[in-house]
Amino acid sequence: DAEITQSPRHKITETGRQVTLACHQTWNHNNMFWYRQDLGHGLRLIHYSYGVHDTNKGEVSDGYSVSRSNTEDLPLTLESAASSQTSVYFCASRRTANTGELFFGEGSRLTVL
Amino acid sequence: AQRVTQPEKLLSVFKGAPVELKCNYSYSGSPELFWYVQYSRQRLQLLLRHISRESIKGFTADLNKGETSFHLKKPFAQEEDSAMYYCALGTSGSRLTFGEGTQLTVNP
Numbered sequence: 503d504a505e506i507t508q509s510p511r512h513k514i515t516e517t518g519r520q521v522t523l524a525c526h527q528t529w530n531h532n533n534m535f536w537y538r539q540d541l542g543h544g545l546r547l548i549h550y551s552y553g554v555h556d557t558n559k560g561e562v563s564d565g566y567s568v569s570r571s572n573t574e575d576l577p578l579t580l581e582s583a584a585s586s587q588t589s590v591y592f593c594a595s596r597r598t599a600n601t602g603e604l605f606f607g608e609g610s611r612l613t614v615l
Numbered sequence: 616a617q618r619v620t621q622p623e624k625l626l627s628v629f630k631g632a633p634v635e636l637k638c639n640y641s642y643s644g645s646p647e648l649f650w651y652v653q654y655s656r657q658r659l660q661l662l663l664r665h666i667s668r669e670s671i672k673g674f675t676a677d678l679n680k681g682e683t684s685f686h687l688k689k690p691f692a693q694e695e696d697s698a699m700y701y702c703a704l705g706t707s708g709s710r711l712t713f714g715e716g717t718q719l720t721v722n723p
Contacts, residue, residue: 592658592659
């Protein structure tokens with residue numbers, strides 16, 4: 503079955519280090535998203551992509567970057583991790599623009615010490 | 616700008632009681648609204664979308680454009696309904712804006 507997977511599922515890192523969270527989907531969806539989930543804030547959009555070589559900033563993009571070199575993958579990079587980036591990160595994909603279901607990965611829990 | 620408000624962060628009811636999770640939105644265009652649910656140790660998944668006008672697991676939600684609301688309701692809550700519920704608003708492009716979530720606990 504087609505699916506969306508994230509890795510690593512758990513990561514502990516130190517302040518200042520670069521971290522990359524992987525997201526891979528096998529549905530051939532053009533639209534991919536990264537959210538962070540925090541108590542009191544719900545899900546907030548970090549970056550998103552509508553297709554290969556397309557990337558866009560979401561509402562909390564500072565300190566994060568993404569790249570889209572193929573349809574299947576949208577890795578999220580924290581250039582210099584900060585304690586404020588301790589969170590659970592969810593990748594999601596969607597086939598169509600406004601009517602398709604958003605499919606989520608299982609989440610990546612990141613702790614920045 | 617679009618905004619989704621879920622006023623209750625925590626909601627606790629007893630099994631068999633009715634439950635209503637509130638969701639209000641702010642958007643000047645034609646909204647597309649969803650409810651997503653996250654059960655313990657599981658990924659977020661779609662529960663309802665307003666265009667489908669369907670009942671899933673006994674839950675229903677009606678879009679009220681006059682009150683800009685999309686409240687989720689179930690007449691008789693079950694223990695397995697305990698989860699985090701997110702209301703989401705689809706606007707321009709393919710992005711969804713999520714509310715802060717409501718943690719529902721159904722007590723035996």
